[in-house]
Amino acid sequence: MKPIFNTISSILIGSALLMQPAYAETPPNMLVVGFSMNNILTLDPAAITGKEAVQVLANIYDNLVSLNAADRSKIDPQLAESWTVGDDNSTITFKLREGATFASGNPVTSADVVWSLKRVMKLNLAQSTSLKTHGFTAANAEENFTAPDEHTVVIKLPKKVDPQIIIMTLCLVGPGSVLDSKAVTEQEKDGDLGNAWLTNNSAGSGPFKLEGWRSNERVTLDRNDEYWGDAPAMRRIIMRHLAESQSQRLMLEKGDIDIAYSMSAADLKALENNEDVKVQTIGGSGFYYLAVSMKDEKFKNQKVREALRYLIDYQGLNDSVLPYFGKFRDRPIQTGISGALPSIGYKLDVEKAKALLAEAGYPNGFSTTLRAISDTPFVNLAPAIQATLAQAGIKAEIITGSGDQIYGAMRERKFELIVGRGGGGQLPHPDSNLRSIVYNPDNSDEAKLTNFQGWRTSFYDEKINKMIDEALVEANPEAQIKKYEEIQTYYADMVPAIQPFAEVVDSVGFRADIRGLELNASWSTELRTVTKER
Structure with a gap:
């Protein structure tokens, strides 16, 4: 194990903590969070991927609307105080609140909202995918995003779709984040719409602003004194890169950090009897899965993919590795979402897998690579899957690394096997899962639809593309549910490239004197409500 990171006093040069002893209690107006930054590559809302960047940006940027943390089916006002859907379901009109300003002091106007939406489409980076899915493009953005006055935003839907899923999409950090157009434009270089500058800077209207980011070290957020809502109790948030679960646990126990976002099941379990620490668990977004690349000749074979389905120890993984992180699920729609069928109940069956491999022409198995990011719980999932693959003669070399190295290879379609996490679900709608995990409208390399698994x-x-599209626009609720059930059955029969073995749950450990922490299943947990009872 690597050495435990130095205490917070050692990193806050020039602060009041400089004279604090090791393992000093964190200040009452400063929140210290431990999490892994391995998958944070940029802080530009249009370009981010992964939950960790969302956890940061949710506290810097506002959206028009947000998903309620306690009730995922409820949409709360944020920069928009109200919204209406046109009678023909082809337009959505948002009315902005008066008096909201960005951290720069510039007023938030409808022009900023429209500019932010157009920017996402023009940059065509990761976060454009969720809007492109529903027909929005850089070419039609001018027509579909308009601001008839300073406090009104009108969104015209370019194709028939359930308007609610568009409103839900605008709740997400990334496609829905509203940027200070004046501040960003001033930093534009070579037509990049401020992309380079926003990698390390912020231009939001949220309760905090970015003071600094040091890759794989820490993110520092300062209270935004221009914030339009109730002022946060915390003056500063330090989000520290603590890749090792045990480091997070020890520092949480000592009081060096207030919140630990990414601890292992074993460390979370060990904290259950600690009166100074609490653990909160909620249903999350997406799945843990084993995925194959169908560019690889072996995995183009349906029998090989089916064999892999029976070389996952579903029960063992969920019992030993995934408590606090996931619960058994082998369907592509999360439990509790409209239309979700019960799990099929796949089990580890080595003999059946061997027979399928023999039918496919691999009676002695084969060699391959298995990628996983070097974070909890993947560092434990990968060896467990490697072991069950070996029982059928599949020799999988594990490749670990940062999010950029592992998911980067997947985004470039240069991998063989990967144990990953994803598959949508940030929106409480079955389309969110299906469109992320299986939908693929253009399989060419040039399409670069990187947000589609x-x-x-x-x-x-x-x-299945057609089935997903038709289900989304089905107006009759009962008929829509039936369509989603049919999709799940077809998904199982065709043996796709991604096999879920658990749906994500999110767990966080925090000091017992923390109040107001409420995890959000869309990853956008707001820390502005957090206080300390000291």
Whole structure:
């Protein structure tokens, strides 16, 4: 194990903590968070990928609307105080609140909202995918995002779609984040719309602003004194890169950090009897899965993919590795979402897998690589899956690394096997799961649909694309549920490139004197409500 990171006093040069002893209690007006930054590559809302960047930016940027943390089906006002859907379901009109300003002091106007939406589409980076899915493009952005006055935003839907899923999409950090257009434009270089500058800077209207980011070290947020809402109790938030779960646990126990976002099941379990620490668990977004690249000749074979389905120890993984992180689920729609069927109940069956491999022409198995990011719980999932693959003769070399190294290879479609986490679910709608995990409208390398897991795995099935599109626009609720059930059955029969083995749950450890912490299943947990009872 690497040495435990130095205490907070050692990193806050020039602060009041400089004279504090080791393992000093954190100040009452400063929140110290431990989490892994391995998957944070940029802080530009249009370009981010992964939950960790969302956890940071949710405290810097506001959206028009947000998903309620306690009730995922409820949409709360944020910069928009009200919104209406047109009678023909083709437009959505938002009315902005008066008096909101960005951290720069510039007023938040409808022009900023429209500019932010157009920017996402023009940059065509990771966060454009969720809007492109529903027909929005850089070419039609001018027509579909308009600001008839300073406090009104009108969104015209370019194709028939459930307007609620567009409103839900605008709740997400990334596609829905509203930027200070004046501040960002001033930093634009070579037509990049401020992309380079926003990698290390912020231009939001949220309760905090970015003071600094040192990759794989820490993110520092300062209270935004221009914030339009109730002032946060915390003057500063320090989000420290603590990749090792045990480091987070020890520092949480000592009081060196207030919140630990990414601890292992074993460390969370060990904290249950500690009166100074609490653990909060909620349903999360997406799945843990084993994925194959169908660019690889072996995995194009349906029998091979089916064999892999029976070389996952579903029960063992969920019992030993995934408490606090996931619960058994082998369907592509999360439990509790409209239309979700019960799990099929797949089990580890080595003999059945061997028979399938023999049918596929691999009676003695084969060699391959298995990628996983070097974070909890993946560092434990990968060896467990490697062991069960070996029982059928599949020799999988584990490759670990940062999010950029592992998911980067997946985004470039240059991998063989990966144990990953994803598959949508930030929106409480079955389309959010299906469109992320299996939908792929264009399988060409040039399409670069990196937010679609289906595209990343080179999986393409025209029938399921059509089924997903038709289900989304079905107006009759009962008929829509039936369509989603049919999709799940077809998904199982065709043996796709991604096999879920658990749905994500989110757990966080925090000091017992922390109040107001409420995890959000869309990863956008707001820390402005947090106080300390000291």
